[in-house]
Amino acid sequence: MTAPFLRRFILAIIASSVLSLATGCHRHSDSSASFFPESGEASGWTKLPEVRTFAPDQLSDYIDGDAEKYLQAGVRSTSTADYKLKDQIQLTVDLYTMSNSAGAKSIFESEPPMNAQTPSLGDAARLYSQSLIFRKGRYLVRMVAYQDSPELTQAMFNLGVAIEKRLPR
Amino acid sequence: MKNGTFQSRREFLRECAIGALAVGAGKYAFVADSKVNPPSVTGAKSKVVIARDPALYANSSNPDEARVQKLLDEAMQTFFQTSDPVSPWKKIVRPGEVVGLKINTIAGPGLSTHPVFVAAICERLQQSGVKAGNIIVWDRTNDELDRVGYRLSNDPNHIRYTGTDAKGIGYDETVFTAGAIQTRLSNLLTRACDCMINLPILKHHVGSGVTLSLKNMYGVNDNPSKFHANNCCPGIADLNLLSPIRNKFRFVVADAMTGCFAGGPGYKPQYAWKYNGIMVASDPVAIDHTAWQIIEKKRAEMGVNTLAQAGTPPKYIAVAADPQHRLGTDDPDRIGLVEI
Numbered sequence: 001m002t003a004p005f006l007r008r009f010i011l012a013i014i015a016s017s018v019l020s021l022a023t024g025c026h027r028h029s030d031s032s033a034s035f036f037p038e039s040g041e042a043s044g045w046t047k048l049p050e051v052r053t054f055a056p057d058q059l060s061d062y063i064d065g066d067a068e069k070y071l072q073a074g075v076r077s078t079s080t081a082d083y084k085l086k087d088q089i090q091l092t093v094d095l096y097t098m099s100n101s102a103g104a105k106s107i108f109e110s111e112p113p114m115n116a117q118t119p120s121l122g123d124a125a126r127l128y129s130q131s132l133i134f135r136k137g138r139y140l141v142r143m144v145a146y147q148d149s150p151e152l153t154q155a156m157f158n159l160g161v162a163i164e165k166r167l168p169r
Numbered sequence: 170m171k172n173g174t175f176q177s178r179r180e181f182l183r184e185c186a187i188g189a190l191a192v193g194a195g196k197y198a199f200v201a202d203s204k205v206n207p208p209s210v211t212g213a214k215s216k217v218v219i220a221r222d223p224a225l226y227a228n229s230s231n232p233d234e235a236r237v238q239k240l241l242d243e244a245m246q247t248f249f250q251t252s253d254p255v256s257p258w259k260k261i262v263r264p265g266e267v268v269g270l271k272i273n274t275i276a277g278p279g280l281s282t283h284p285v286f287v288a289a290i291c292e293r294l295q296q297s298g299v300k301a302g303n304i305i306v307w308d309r310t311n312d313e314l315d316r317v318g319y320r321l322s323n324d325p326n327h328i329r330y331t332g333t334d335a336k337g338i339g340y341d342e343t344v345f346t347a348g349a350i351q352t353r354l355s356n357l358l359t360r361a362c363d364c365m366i367n368l369p370i371l372k373h374h375v376g377s378g379v380t381l382s383l384k385n386m387y388g389v390n391d392n393p394s395k396f397h398a399n400n401c402c403p404g405i406a407d408l409n410l411l412s413p414i415r416n417k418f419r420f421v422v423a424d425a426m427t428g429c430f431a432g433g434p435g436y437k438p439q440y441a442w443k444y445n446g447i448m449v450a451s452d453p454v455a456i457d458h459t460a461w462q463i464i465e466k467k468r469a470e471m472g473v474n475t476l477a478q479a480g481t482p483p484k485y486i487a488v489a490a491d492p493q494h495r496l497g498t499d500d501p502d503r504i505g506l507v508e509i
Binding site for chain 2: 066116
């Protein structure tokens with residue numbers, strides 16, 4: 001390898017590293033599938049293999065008229081995965097990546113809180129008997145369970161903690 | 170109930186005897202004509218029947234199969250004034266017709282037309298003489314049906330369960346103009362079915378305020394997102410005015426077993442409640458107006474502001490009833506509500 005080529009090679013590596021650091025958040029948002037914990041990472045939860053991702057212009061295919069609200073709040077992408085709790089409870093996790101934290105906050109605060117518990121999770125969270133919603137930075141996470149059980153609320157919170165750990169600030 | 174439109178069954182029968190007789194006579198033509206000249210236009214009241222059973226779910230996440238069948242029969246027999254659970258279906262579907270059951274599955278397992286409810290309807294349709302292969306249960310996509318628990322099938326000898334996106338189906342090449350928007354309709358509606366029974370869900374909708382029968386037609390066309398502007402108004406009314414939808418629509422049998430009073434149209438359990446009901450009508454506007462009152466009542470009970478205060482009044486209902494659309498009536502004095 002000649003010296004000029006070696007210099008160019010080293011410079012290219014340095015430039016690439018700088019670019020990677022500068023655009024780190026963006027790369028994370030493009031791989032939001034990695035934000036979903038694997039089976040067993042949260043006790044009792046099994047993750048189903050498929051993760052579906054919707055671009056903003058496809059979002060209404062997934063959530064119908066709800067999409068308008070998310071588009072206005074600056075949604076960049078939406079990913080969703082299904083889980084099972086001990087093979088009995090079905091649960092869907094939706095992860096919305098917004099353009100900024102204000103977008104996540106506006107969606108979170110647009111919904112009536114009803115009688116939610118407000119556990120310490122991310123920047124703000126609401127926990128119900130069959131649902132958990134929380135936001136962290138520009139991410140908004142919603143869990144919905146389709147059956148009920150006495151252990152579900154705590155189990156959802158545990159899964160929420162596992163997701164929150166994976167989300168970058 | 171708002172505007173005092175809810176009546177007892179006895180009061181209803183006394184006050185709108187003419188309408189009840191017309192319905193009770195059970196001429197197929199009444200239902201067939203109702204889509205073009207709904208009772209409200211002919212002078213009779215538009216009947217909406219709500220049948221409820223507080224024990225529908227017992228202690229389960231799923232409604233009880235036998236109770237669903239019984240509730241369906243009660244609703245249909247009351248609407249058609251008959252003691253026979255099969256004859257109402259003969260008044261809706263002609264012999265030899267292929268009937269499409271347009272379900273609603275976009276919200277997933279928690280808030281979609283229940284398979285057990287559809288099974289009860291299919292049972293009565295077959296008993297009334299409709300061949301299994303002439304029943305098509307459908308919505309937009311196979312994936313949505315599958316997630317809710319429908320077993321996909323396109324076997325012409327059995328009841329078919331399919332999405333418009335299934336191989337070989339798709340959207341009709343004909344481009345319709347609904348108001349100012351161009352759209353294409355599912356081949357399941359335009360080509361496969363002779364008539365359509367609408368099986369929607371009782372839901373709040375963040376845009377239109379309410380979604381029941383008329384909004385369920387957003388699962389028929391290829392570009393529903395184009396129809397969401399301005400609280401889906403006049404999008405919903407314009408879409409329902411398209412001839413394939415208007416001409417093939419026969420009846421609404423709404424799954425109101427679980428309803429949603431806020432946060433719709435997606436399923437958010439904290440805003441869902443067990444209404445334990447089945448609603449039936451031949452007038453899609455009258456039944457949507459009734460659904461609106463139910464949702465407003467539940468919102469008030471739960472301390473949630475009105476749809477108007479939330480900026481989402483269901484103004485599409487009045488537009489659907491206006492002289493340009495004439496899809497039914499939104500006049501509470503011309504809606505005969507029977508609760509059983």
